Amino acid sequence: MFNMFKSQSSLDLTPRxxxxxxxxxxxxxxGELDPEELGHLMSVLGRNTTRQQLDALxxxxxxxxPQQFLADAGPRLRPDQRLCIILNMIDSAMADGEAEPGEQRLIMEFAxxxxxxxxxxxxxxxxxxxxxxRAVLDR
Structure with missing residues (x-):
């Protein structure tokens, strides 16, 4: 019963x-997460992932x-894992053609x-x- 009061900061900060x-x-x-983005996150987590795991994240x-997350996660990650995360953030932000200013600031803060x-x-x-x-494919 008392697990309900447990802090969310106890999340296991694995690289994934x-x-x-x-x-x-x-x-x-x-300001919002659409269903396509949530579906993408489920695929990033892997096929054995449950909705409960995504909800915990x-x-x-x-x-x-984000600043607290960076302080907690940064030291646990290897340089190649950090680069992987940043590149995935950039790719996600640019998926609709252009990264929004808020996304750009966040990515540079993480970098x-x-x-x-x-x-x-x-x-x-x-x-x-x-x-x-992909416009090059239509030229």
């Missing part, structure tokens, strides 16, 4: 959970400021916290822009 929480912050920066993201500069990310960013520019 960190990716999902980061994407939740990014997707939620426009949603509760965590809603109750934990700086993870020790990645804009110069570090530029080659990856150009690749993601090319990947998402």
């Amino acid at each position: 959970n960190c990716l999902v929480v980061s994407l939740l912050y990014c997707m939620g920066s426009d 949603l509760r965590y993201a809603r109750s934990t400021p 700086q916290s993870f020790g990645l500069s804009e110069a570090d990310l530029n080659p990856y960013f150009r690749t993601l822009v090319a990947k998402n520019d």
Whole structure:
């Protein structure tokens, strides 16, 4: 019974959970999560994931400021995991063509916290822009 009062900050910050929480912050920066975004998050978590697991991550993201998450998660992640998370955030933000200003600020805050500069990310960013520019297929 007393588990109901347990803090959400006790979430196990595995690298995959960190990716999902980061994407939740990014997707939620426009104020809403649509069903397609939730479906994408379920696929990121893996096919054996339950809705309850996603709900726990949603509760965590809603109750934990990004700065606290970064302070808790950053030291647990390897450099390659940090880069993976940032690139997934960029790809998610650009999925509809252009990252919103709030998404851009959040991504740069995460990148700086993870020790990645804009110069570090530029080659990856150009690749993601090319990947998402499907208009070239109609020219």
